[in-house]
Amino acid sequence: MEVSYQKDQQRTSVIYGETVATMMRQEDLSNRQILICGNQRYYDLYADKLAQYIPDSSRQDWFITTNHRYCNDMGNFKEFVHFIKRFPKQEEILFIGIGNEGVIELTSFLHHVSNLNSRLWLIPVSIRSFAQSLSFDNQIFLLESMDPVLRVKENAEYILFDHTLADQQTTGKMVDLLSFIRCGIVCEHAFLQTLYTSFPNRQLLMQRSFSAFIESLIHYYQTEAGTISRFGKSFERAFFQTENGHLLSNSMKNMFGLLLELCWNIKASDLDFNFKNFMIWLMSLGYPLVLPEQISLGEYGQQVISLAKEIPMDQLNEIGVTGGQRVPTETELIETFKYYQQLLDEIRGN
Missing domain, CATH: 3.40.50.1970 (Rossmann fold)
Structure with a gap:
């Protein structure tokens, strides 16, 4: 075609x-x-x-x-x-x-x-x-x-x-899925739900093709390419500026950038989204959601703020809808990281 x-x-x-x-x-x-x-x-x-x-x-x-x-x-x-x-x-x-x-x-x-x-x-x-x-x-x-x-x-x-x-590229399918997830978060909640039902576990993720979603990807990038590409980028780049950030591969930096910017939006804007279930889904697919202890979240948060001052972040009004740009505060990031760790502890039964 x-x-x-x-x-x-x-x-x-x-x-x-x-x-x-x-x-x-x-x-x-x-x-x-x-x-x-x-x-x-x-x-x-x-x-x-x-x-x-x-x-x-x-x-x-x-x-x-x-x-x-x-x-x-x-x-x-x-x-x-x-x-x-x-x-x-x-x-x-x-x-x-x-x-x-x-x-x-x-x-x-x-x-x-x-x-x-x-x-x-x-x-x-x-x-x-x-x-x-x-x-x-x-x-x-x-x-x-x-x-x-x-x-x-x-x-x-x-x-x-x-x-x-x-x-x-079976080893890259998990990273590829993140490209579709990012489109769902930024452009359309219903698309994110479709991904959840299409790839409910790791076995089906590895077996099924992404071909059915190509048309949607093209449509989202034609209308919102800049917003999609920016989402999670400051959180991702901050790992390159943080001591011990090298402990994360580039793909993991990309994943954590997406997750932590979504988590910040949920906490800062009180979005109606079940982030815990979302993380449980990602964990069932095999994504490593635990950050290395050697990375200082305080230093990391300062780098996020510094980068966001250069390019402010697109704020989510709701999942699939963006509106306005702003820079996260130190307090918001502390609450974000605390909330993220709290959910991880609950999921792992700690």
């Missing part, structure tokens, strides 16, 4: 419900210079397969990054810039980004700022990288501090999403 996807004045064609093989066979790739940017993992998995769809009359080169979520850092950006110097400016280049969120951002950013005659295709391999491609928001980070230092809006000519590739 192909849909025309537009945000503001930028437009792209999103193709889903087909395999990458089918999609690439439909395009004339003869007599091209093709430059593919991908994580090492996806180079190992798909380089030979993609080569089958590229005619002998075309040339292909790979720029390979680490598998790190934030491979869109300044170091990789500089290396990518040096890499493309070998290509003549008068020749049309087809940029293809295949991989995680970082690759999507890195490829889109370089396509935007390069002076090459080029086109851009994106092949996200997970729900979270698909969501990133729909945001059109691409940043370059300083790896040491995770501060974003460069940012552009860029749309691809095509976003090719093969859900069979995403479904194969």
